[in-house]
Amino acid sequence: MIMNQRTLIIGAGFAGSVVARELADAGYKVNVIDKRPHIAGNAYDEVDAHGILVHRYGPHIFHTNSERIFEYLSRFTAWHPYEHRVFGVVDGKQYPFPINRDTLNLLYGLNLDEAGAAEWFEKVREPREPVRSSEDVVLNSVGRDLYEKFFLNYTRKQWGLEPSQLKAGVAARIPTRTNTDDRYFTDTFQAMPLHGYTKMFENMLDHPNIRIKTGVDFAEIDNIGSYAHVVYTGPIDAYYGYRFGRLPYRSLSFEHEHLAGVSQFQPVGTVNYPNDHAYTRITEFKHLTGQSHPGTSIVREYPQAEGDPYYPIPRDENEALFKRYEELALAEKNVTFVGRLAQYRYYNMDQVVGAALTAAKGIIERLRV
């Protein structure tokens, strides 16, 4: 076993940091770089100028059904239990979202019980077979009126595309409920890192075998060949110099605002605005973190085509282009591609942790041969 082999990790988000920790725990020396001036990738949080813990790149709520992944992260953080709730605004009124029985009763002035709500959906749904697009998913489950009120314009705004142009998986992230459960997620484990994500990443990367350099772009590294293995967590098309053309990623701009003297701005963590404004949603961080403060800090998310890549865009043609890049990636002996941008998958944080643990296992096996 050659424990002095040095590995290079590009990107200090969930993908890069989990692989770094695993390799370090296995005895390998690890250099981690990130082109941003900080670790934690898109999950980066910081205390703003007014003393409130905010997420620079939009709201991050941790949820998972995997006990293994929750336990893994629990090595690096304690937790603040938090179940996310969201309202969707239609014609100026806030309704529970995802759509549940209360949403129906409030919106249409009904008094449905669970069986009544199921019957209602059965009556209004437009059955689609097969369910291919995000339009199919929503029409198939809740019908046209709810589709137009809650989904159509939000999706247009978020992606700059029609729901019919996006794969089913995008809208399928949102369930439809006949009960009155108003939680955004129903996963077994739902919690926020007690001292924030950045602190959790600091703990994960705090290892004698790990060296971190932020503010360094992969393009600046000229001794790639000297590393026993390289892990790349940035956009895969960038790694290959866009040789097959650019993979589309959706970007966002974040407008952070502090409201002095306002102890609560909105009743729940996030309010979605499907039909009004250029932004999709407003999140108030104190709901997520449980922090007490006489003022409050919020963020508005404005989707845009240009800018940092935040979302892969799930469409068949994009996935076909990704496959061409993936073919190159799979042929690499000493480079592993992992994470939301490198694998071009609409991953949540827990899924990235899972993918990174699998990738790390593979690398360790390979290095030991």
Ligand code: FAD
């Ligand atoms: P990233 O966090 O993007 O990390 C990749 C890192 O690589 C970046 O820091 C980048 O600077 C660096 N990098 C890229 N190229 C280079 C280069 N050439 N040289 C050096 N460094 C480079 N998930 C949830 O589970 N719950 C949520 O509530 C949630 N909310 C989200 C909200 C928003 C607005 C967004 C955009 C995502 C959200 N996610 C959420 C998803 C979550 O952010 C991702 O799953 C996760 O952060 C991806 O981790 P990653 O390591 O793959 O990528």
Ligand code: UDP
């Ligand atoms: N969506 C919608 N209306 C909403 C919320 C979500 O139409 O009020 C659709 C939209 O297409 C969105 C997708 O469902 O992109 C997934 O929503 P989610 O909240 O999971 O998105 P994320 O938090 O990843 O941005």
